[in-house]
Amino acid sequence: MNWLKQLFARRRLYRELSEEIQSHLDEKVEELVADGMPREEAMQSARREFGNVGLIEENSREVWTWPSVEEFFFDVRYGLRGMRRNPVFTTVALLTVAIGIAANAAVFTVVNSVLLKPLNYPKAEELVSLHQIAPGAEGLADFESGLLLSPSMYFTYAEHNQTFQSLGVWIPGTANVTGLAEPEQVRTVAVSDGVLQTLGVPPAVGRWFSQVDQVPNAPGSVMLSYGYWRRRFGGDRAVIGRNIMVDSQPREIVGVMPPGFRFVDSEFDLTAPLAFDRGKLILAGFGFHGIARLKPGRTIAEANADISRMLPIWMDSWSNGPGSNPHIYETWKITPTIRPLKQEVIGNVGELLWVVMGTIGVVMLIACANVTNLLMVRVEARQQELAVRTALGAGWTRIVTGLLIESVMLGLIGGVLGVGLAYAGVRFLVAIGPSNLPRLNEIAIDARTLGFTFILSLLSGLLFGLIPALKYAQPGTGSALQSAGRTISVSRERHGARNLLVVGQVAMALVLLICAGLMIRTFAALRKVDPGFAEPQHLQVMRISIPDLLITEPERVTRTQNAILDKLAATQGVKSAGFASDMPMEGFDSDWDEIFAKDKVYSGDLIAPLRLYKNISPGFLRTAGTRLVAGREMTWSEVYALRPVVMVSENLAREMWGTPSAAIGKYLREYSNMPWHEVIGVIQDVREKGLQEKAPEIVYWPPLVQNRFAPAVRTTTFVIRSERAATESFMNEVRAAVWSVNSNLPLASVRTMEEVYDKSIARISFTLVMLGIAGAMALALGIIGIYGVMSYTVSQRKREIGIRLALGAQSGNVLQMVLKQGAKLTLVGVAIGIGAAFGLTRLMTHLLFGVAAHDPLTFVAVAALLLLIALLACYIPARRAALVNPMVALRCE
């Protein structure tokens, strides 16, 4: 408590001290006067011998204080006063810092929420995705998801593993819910036993699925997502036990999952048990995502070894039917590549986000360089003040600390403003971010972001304060007292730091602009790619699914679809309509299988290359604007007559028979006792998986096929070509047309093909926008930097320029001189920037398409552009220099 007493006693202590010192001085004066000195002189002498009263009082008081703390507060107050006195400087500096920090905080929020935060499951670090690759099954397994699991694999892994606490498989899909209001297509996730147990999130209401729910043909059960429960049932707890119609089958609601719960990366409305019929399973059916929870202490490597051990067990335990060789899958070289669930969720968005984070960080550096420049000018203007403070006894460290505290305060106030702006920035990012960005709805500013922002503000404050502080607060600046304001010209050395900053800014801006330039080139290259459909803005698409229980008989399914097409075609403004199992780039799981040609020989021990299967209706090609390269389209009468006809993509035709026309009249089939199908048409290559992926080889079946597995395609995307696409009135008429055929059919994923197209390049456009913003900011800041330095230099050299002009220099020479100086700085910056960009653009190779990371055109064009703009920025101060009036310049001081 002693310090507390001291704190209160302090005022008295200080008063006594002052009184004592005064008494000392008085006594001294008395004595000197007594010795015969005039009083006036005695008082001066007494003070001289005593020393600096103010300083001594301060030093004495310091004994009772925490000097560093109090000095700190003094410096803070002093700094704030200085800021208020220079509103223009303060506003410019604060805005620069605030915008820079806001941009960084916003991007960091996304990075943190998407990449850094653990997943929203208990003990999420134990969760893994049962990822596996199969180099021998190209097509089926060459996508991000690798080779998915088959149900028989799931049973093998679940029953024989030694490394997992639990595991399960799941599959996202859609289902029609009827009987509530309008028929609605909802997002579903079907799960095997073990999935909910693995994720470990307890239900908000009711219960999980149990093993009883997984019995095949048991009465159906279903769980709701929190959002769906609130939306459709108003959050009523009494829904547990009620039945709803899902795909025309009654299912009992057994539970509701809590808000924010997702299956890995899948949003859902309903989840239902997969209820595999174990006795009917075969080896194949690779369509399910596997997740598992590792036993504590087990590693991913051990789990991989465990799966490798179980693969032969799987092949020995199941078959693909009598006569088939179960070990045929050895040729696929299935290899487990288990990865943390978080990695599965994030996918490859990490690279993109880190690139954006890096560029925004560079913008921050450029902003810091600008503020450094501002501070240097300000400190230079304060030379006299600093010299007086030094003369009055302020130590070097004290002045440096003072300057640093001022700049750090600038950083921190900028940070506070920046956080405010960042909230808006995050909203902006979420709005323009690719809608398929994982964990999009988890993005929020949290404590870690605030901590990051604080540290960033502090560091940038130190960074831009350090150079001016060290440069101008050096010992020996005392001479500034005399020389202030009397310079004829400025020494080279004095501008060194400033020039260095400009060079750095130009270099960094160039790097960002080159990155942005490469993205623009990528974007342009993508837009030139023929996606395999035309005029997407006039293509209305929607998904319609006809469940088994609603219409059982395959031909009636096709006839219903046909009737819908007729109704749609009769709608006002519709040029044509068609449907396909899915449209390119829609991202629905597609069907892959082997295909056999009649004129080729296949080995029984090998699985033939897998091809993408699609079903298309007559009229689809014309509607979508997909070109027929050779042959003809099928007709409805051929469809209903079950005429064995098929179409193939151009690349498949070339691969199998050399030319598209050679393919016409050849025969194909899927499996041995299927009738041979005649190839009647060859269709242009289509970018099914996005513009950047190569077009896959595709087999186009009719909507109704003689096929034991799926005679009629039940879930289809309807495509309507009309100028009225996407308008409200049009969609109402479309809905009415569909429901006039069958009122139990919901319309899902209603959008134009243009939206699908835009979504498929969303990541590229997002990167482009972000790099564009960063590049523009960098360019603006860099130009302001050059302009500021050149203006300042010119104002400092006014006298020198005046003398030159007085001695007969032409104003043209002066203009040239200043421009040359600016050009020199810019060129050095450009050279360094090109070098840095050469190294750095390689990091974004994966984001580029149709352009090399070292594209010479981009490099040269951007460098030239930057040089030109920089020279323009130099021209204004240069012009001012050329117009200097020698008389005025020499006279003014």
Added chain:
Amino acid sequence: LFDLTAEVLRYYFTLGIEQPSLQSSGEEAARMKKTVKRDLFPGALEMMILRMLKRQPTHGYALVQQIKRTSQDLLVIEEGSLYPALQRLLKEEFVKAEWDISPANRRVRIYKLTAAGAKHLEREVSTFERMLEGITRVLAPEGS
């Protein structure tokens, strides 16, 4: 030996901190800084104050005069430098202060040595004597 000691004392005990005038040139300022650096070793002033107070309690002004007189003007003290030192001693409770009326009929603050102060002085003096002996040996003329 006495000369040598005086020399050492002059060297180490230069208390004078001349106030730099605003007109001082950079060179002067630099020299002034050196002087500051050659201040007493820490605690020297306090030690002398305690020694003076041991003789008799007294007030600030008188203390300065006494130190000057006793050192026979070898030590030029900037009078003010006494006060921070006195505050430090007060804080450590090595001295006590009381307001009183001086013989010259002036209200002054009289400082008095405390028991703790006396003990501290003893310790400091013995430390200092050892140090001085060491320095003296090092600086002794060769051969003597």
